Each structure stands twice: as structure tokens, then as C-alpha cells.
Amino acid sequence: MDFFEIAQKGIGIISSLNQSASKQMNNKExxxxxxxxxxxxxxxxxxSILRETQYQGExxxxxxxxxxxxxxxxxxxxxxxxxxxxxGGYWGMRCDIDLFDGKIGIELKVAEQLKKSTQVERxxxxxxxxxxxxxxxxxxxxxxxxxxxxxxxxxxxxxAIITDLGVNFIYKVVD
Numbered sequence: 001m002d003f004f005e006i007a008q009k010g011i012g013i014i015s016s017l018n019q020s021a022s023k024q025m026n027n028k029e030x031x032x033x034x035x036x037x038x039x040x041x042x043x044x045x046x047x048s049i050l051r052e053t054q055y056q057g058e059x060x061x062x063x064x065x066x067x068x069x070x071x072x073x074x075x076x077x078x079x080x081x082x083x084x085x086x087x088g089g090y091w092g093m094r095c096d097i098d099l100f101d102g103k104i105g106i107e108l109k110v111a112e113q114l115k116k117s118t119q120v121e122r123x124x125x126x127x128x129x130x131x132x133x134x135x136x137x138x139x140x141x142x143x144x145x146x147x148x149x150x151x152x153x154x155x156x157x158x159x160a161i162i163t164d165l166g167v168n169f170i171y172k173v174v175d
Contacts, residue, residue, distance in 0.1 A: 030076070032139055035104050036168060039143055043071050045174045050110065050147070060110045064145050065096055068108070072097065087134040095130050095140075105135040111146020111155065111171075120158060127167045141168040148173045 049063050058066070065083065072081045076099060085098030085105065097106040107126055113119045123142065131140045142162050144155070151171050162169045 030100055030103065032104060032141070032168065035099060035106075036141060036170060038072070038075060039068075039106070039141065039170055039172065042075065043068055043172070045145060045172065047174050050112075050145070050174055061108055061113070064110060065108050068106075068143075069097060072099070076100075087130050089129070089133050093126070093129060093133075095126075095134070102134055103139060105130055105140045107140065107142050109142065109144045111144050111150035114144065114155065114158060123158070124161060124165075127162055127165050131165060131167050138166050138168060141170060143170045143172060145172045145174055148175050 045064065045067060049067060050060055069081060069083055080100050082098045082101075083096065084094040085102070086092060086094050087105070095105040096108040098104070099106070107123070107130065109119075109123055114123065127140065127142055131138075134140075144158075146155075151173070155171065159169045159171065
């Protein structure tokens, strides 16, 4: 082996150790505040994710969920991130994304869906049920993804209702 091959192997080992240490640290220090900061500042969504075109039958919310899941797995480790997590109870309701086996839940919505009163009512019901059933102590985040212009008076009212329930609300602009 020449010097460059040895150096490349050494860099690979150090990188692997850094990733492992980072994931271990995240396991111990994960808090709702940390996760909110990750969702606000580290998760990157392309505007194309909200286009009308469906990819292999996926909905917009499905594409957003898949994209966010992938990024959260890179940050926290695949074993710590689950999709469609069963919150328990009689109805088999499922939170879109769960972190650390029931510690923190993320319910995703696409802003344009929340123009329909039935979808707003559904979201409020989900927030109440999930926060009472599984994610107590404000460990539930409602993450709404949409265009800047969709963060209007009706969205601000939804945000006020959700936060009054003791649930975290994040509006992530994708333009």
C-alpha cells in the first residue's frame, strides 16, 4: 500500500467514527428543541416536491414524508426513525414520523390540503389524540410544508389552535 491508499483508509475510518459518535450523542441529547431546530434549519426540501406531477402514484404528502424521512435517517440513524408509527389505542391511528421509539412524533401536512375544513378538523383531531395518547409533554410537532403565500390568516389560525393544544407547530416554506 502506498501513502495515498493508507491516508484514504484513515480518512474513511475517522469519518465513520465521527458519524457513529454523532449518532450516539444524538441518542442521548435528543430533545424537542433539537428536533425543531433540525426541521427548521437542516431539512432541505426542493420546490419541485409540491408540484402536481405524481411520481409512481405518490401523493405530495407522501413525497414530503419520504424526503424528510431520508434526511432524518441520515441525521439520527435509520434505526431511530420510523414512519407511520402506531400511537396505540383502539383505532390504530399512526403518526407520520416517529423518532426514538415514541419519544417525539411529527405529523406532516401539505399546506394546500388545509384549505378544506375537513382536513383542518382531521389535523386538530390527530393533534389532540396523538399528544394525549403517545406524545405527552409537548413532544409532538405538526409540520406543515407549503409556499410562502399559503401562510395566510387561515394558516395562522390553525397554528394558534395547534399551539393552544400544547403541540408544536412549524410552517416550512418551500418556494
